[in-house]
Amino acid sequence: MSEMKDLPDRLRAVMEALAEHEDSLSDDEVLSDVAAAGVDAQAEAERVRNVLLGAVRKHKRSRLDRAEEEHRHEVAQIAAAAVRLPTTPMARRARLQRAVERAPRLRESLTLQFRGLESISDEDVESALRQLQHLGLLDDEPDER
Amino acid sequence: MTSKNPPADDIATEAEVEAAIRSLSTVELVRLGRSGERWAACLRVRGLGMDGDDLLQLAIERTLNGKRKWPKKVKLVTHLMQTMSSIASHPRKKHDAVRVSDDVGRDADLSRVPSPFGPPNPGPEVDAAAREQLDRLEDRFASDDEVGLVIEELSNQKTGPEIQRDLGISQREFETIMTRLRRGVDRKFGWRP
Numbered sequence: 001m002s003e004m005k006d007l008p009d010r011l012r013a014v015m016e017a018l019a020e021h022e023d024s025l026s027d028d029e030v031l032s033d034v035a036a037a038g039v040d041a042q043a044e045a046e047r048v049r050n051v052l053l054g055a056v057r058k059h060k061r062s063r064l065d066r067a068e069e070e071h072r073h074e075v076a077q078i079a080a081a082a083v084r085l086p087t088t089p090m091a092r093r094a095r096l097q098r099a100v101e102r103a104p105r106l107r108e109s110l111t112l113q114f115r116g117l118e119s120i121s122d123e124d125v126e127s128a129l130r131q132l133q134h135l136g137l138l139d140d141e142p143d144e145r
Numbered sequence: 146m147t148s149k150n151p152p153a154d155d156i157a158t159e160a161e162v163e164a165a166i167r168s169l170s171t172v173e174l175v176r177l178g179r180s181g182e183r184w185a186a187c188l189r190v191r192g193l194g195m196d197g198d199d200l201l202q203l204a205i206e207r208t209l210n211g212k213r214k215w216p217k218k219v220k221l222v223t224h225l226m227q228t229m230s231s232i233a234s235h236p237r238k239k240h241d242a243v244r245v246s247d248d249v250g251r252d253a254d255l256s257r258v259p260s261p262f263g264p265p266n267p268g269p270e271v272d273a274a275a276r277e278q279l280d281r282l283e284d285r286f287a288s289d290d291e292v293g294l295v296i297e298e299l300s301n302q303k304t305g306p307e308i309q310r311d312l313g314i315s316q317r318e319f320e321t322i323m324t325r326l327r328r329g330v331d332r333k334f335g336w337r338p
Binding site (some may be wrong): 007008010011012013014015016017018019020021022025027029030031033034035037041042044045046047048049051052053054055056058059060097 | 159162163165167169170172174175176177178179180181183184185186187190191192198201202205206209210226230233234271272275276278279282296299300301302304323326327328330331332
């Protein structure tokens with residue numbers, strides 16, 4: 001082989017030619033190469049499948065992590081929003097009651113979520129009010145100003 | 146190739162990609178593993194430390210995150226091999242930029258996109274490693290003049306037809322020599338050198 005001016009480039013040209021050549025090999029040639037290399041084709045196939053499926057799992061985890069992070073951010077935003085809610089638990093419960101009376105469909109979703117307005121805790125009442133406000137479904141009332 | 150994007154329905158979803166992986170045949174999987182190793186070897190010549198599995202994972206990641214969408218009419222094995230080729234070929238392009246594909250069937254030359262493997266490392270140690278590998282290749286095929294000549298031609302970036310013409314050999318003879326080269330490289334360097 002002649003002396004090369006840029007060894008990495010020229011070696012890479014050989015390796016790339018081999019890589020590109022892989023595409024043109026028939027299935028029989030691939031399996032013959034595997035046998036010639038003393039590799040267990042079945043075991044190698046399962047190993048590669050696991051690598052691919054592992055990459056899918058990693059992608060899913062990363063997507064879920066992003067979704068969770070977005071949810072946490074959203075919840076934090078709701079909690080941090082400057083809201084004007086009644087100051088006592090009883091007043092907040094009454095406020096929620098008025099909101100659902102004005103929008104009966106809210107009652108359905110809240111009933112689904114909490115199994116009945118009467119049974120929800122003070123914390124859930126406050127949380128529901130904050131969510132409604134965040135969604136723009138809670139009109140200001142004069143007594144809250 | 147066309148730059149027109151296929152309809153969204155033609156693009157595989159995450160679940161379809163996963164199902165397709167599960168149904169890949171033994172020979173398709175082996176082919177993918179070998180292809181990954183071959184392209185990773187090209188990157189290692191440049192001092193980019195990675196192996197075939199890294200390339201396979203990167204190809205899946207790009208497929209799932211939409212940077213390299215998989216049109217379902219293309220076989221998954223073909224798509225992944227093309228994706229690995231595209232990833233591994235980028236650093237040799239001008240300015241060591243990575244050309245990424247953001248559209249199906251089209252390598253959008255975004256140029257200047259940083260390599261996902263970090264900058265190449267063309268220092269003296271890379272030259273030395275390349276020299277050593279070439280020496281090992283020469284040693285391996287010292288008694289096979291035909292393969293030696295093909296290596297010489299390939300290192301000068303000659304194509305298959307050009308080599309056949311230069312050496313006065315048929316395509317069949319060329320393929321036979323390439324098979325000896327391929328298997329010799331596998332024996333000398335292994336699948337995962």
